[in-house]
Amino acid sequence: MPANRPIRIGTRNSALAMWQARYIAGLLEQAGHAVEIIDIVTIGDKILDRSLSKIGAKGVFTEELETMLRNGEIDIAQHSAKDLPSTLAEDLPLIAFTKREAAHDVVLSLNPDFRLSSKMGGVVGTSSTRRRAMLAKEFPQHQLVEMRGNLQTRLEKLQRGACDAMLLAYAGVHRMGMEEYIVEHLDLDRFTPAVGQGSVAIQCSSQLASELQTAIRNICNDVATETCLLAERHLLAQLDGGCSVPVFGHAKLHPDGIALKGGVLGLQGEVEMYASAIGYDPQNVGMKVAQDLIEQGAQKLLQDIRKQLAS
Numbered sequence: 240m241p242a243n244r245p246i247r248i249g250t251r252n253s254a255l256a257m258w259q260a261r262y263i264a265g266l267l268e269q270a271g272h273a274v275e276i277i278d279i280v281t282i283g284d285k286i287l288d289r290s291l292s293k294i295g296a297k298g299v300f301t302e303e304l305e306t307m308l309r310n311g312e313i314d315i316a317q318h319s320a321k322d323l324p325s326t327l328a329e330d331l332p333l334i335a336f337t338k339r340e341a342a343h344d345v346v347l348s349l350n351p352d353f354r355l356s357s358k359m360g361g362v363v364g365t366s367s368t369r370r371r372a373m374l375a376k377e378f379p380q381h382q383l384v385e386m387r388g389n390l391q392t393r394l395e396k397l398q399r400g401a402c403d404a405m406l407l408a409y410a411g412v413h414r415m416g417m418e419e420y421i422v423e424h425l426d427l428d429r430f431t432p433a434v435g436q437g438s439v440a441i442q443c444s445s446q447l448a449s450e451l452q453t454a455i456r457n458i459c460n461d462v463a464t465e466t467c468l469l470a471e472r473h474l475l476a477q478l479d480g481g482c483s484v485p486v487f488g489h490a491k492l493h494p495d496g497i498a499l500k501g502g503v504l505g506l507q508g509e510v511e512m513y514a515s516a517i518g519y520d521p522q523n524v525g526m527k528v529a530q531d532l533i534e535q536g537a538q539k540l541l542q543d544i545r546k547q548l549a550s
Contacts, residue, residue: 245273246455249304249313252278253389256317258414259439262337263317263459270458277313279303301442305331308444315455316442320435320468321408325475327442334452335441335460336468340410342437342489344370344430346423347412348404349397353422355381361403364396368506368548370406372485373430376508390415410437431487431500434471434480438464463492466521470499473525478503478537484544488528493517501528503537506544512537 246267250260257278264274301323304316308331320336327333346355353361355378364386365371371383386393386405394417397405404422412418441459443452467490480486488501496519503512514531518524529537 243273245275246315246451247275247277247313249277249279249307249316251304252280255390255411255415256319259319260317263315263439263441266459267455270454272454272458277307279307305442308442311444311446314443314447314451318440318442319411320438320440321433323435323440323472325472325478325480330445331442332445333440333442334456335458336465337439337441337459338461339464339467340413340437342432343409343427344406344425344432345409345412345421346404346406346425347394347397347417347420348422349420350403351422353404355404355423355425362401364393364402364405365407367406367433368483368544369433369485369487369504370430372504372506372508374406374508375506376504376511377429379508390417394420408432408436427489428500431489431502434475434486434488435468436489438468440468466497467491467499469521470497470525471501473522474499474501474529475525477526477529478532478541480541483548484541486541488525490521490524497521497524499524499528501532503532503540505540506547510540512540 248260248263250256260276264276267274301318307313308316346353358380360380360382362384363374363381364384366385366387374381374383384402386396386402390407390411393405396402412421441455470490471488474488475486478486485504485506488499490497490499495517498517500515502514504510512532512535514528516524516527518527
């Protein structure tokens, strides 16, 4: 890359994605690099009238950016880590994970007294099969409705009365300054988040100069976050999971190493599989949890779920 050319960051063009891209740009600029942000609309942003499982959940938010990386149109791509497929092409490595925000889910509502535990059921919006399954298991009194779109679009739907409340990741709500609508913070153990939730991942092409890859990694990567997310992503990869199936996993650093909890739910919460492990090697910890879940029948359950979602 010519010394006088800025580092080109590829991103989705939603307000949240642009916030994340500007955050990455700020880190690089503080270290003395010139930066250019190139934004696009992905297939996952274009098709909002169908669930992710209906449009092919793998790569719906990343495929176009990966093509741009290979074509040399951008140098790096930033993604919400939770949106990444469970496995990536060898020529498109992840080189950094930003420091993780609080990873839990929150409930947003215009009614400050709304609670999921209320016996009076309400209409709750979410686009996540994981959240739908957890709600069906824990709070079956609520009616669940599909709620796709960027955060601003979802908030507008809430304000128009499309639902009484909606579930979102705290990190996005916080980054968009929408905390005033939060009425409930959900417990990490009871509502374990999606793999990678709360962190921004940086991806590049293997053709990018190694010294630039190293420089970007040194500036943007948080080692503690990376350690936890690698364990989570090894779990996801072993299960061939993704954002369209109710797989969850969250790792924390522990005195004895990395503590990872993961699981799989049936679409209505009718089947529950949980596993946990502690160790020092992220790959081994992720594989241990995955193997435990596989022995419980997770792969068969996920195969059945994918068939149900595709039908």
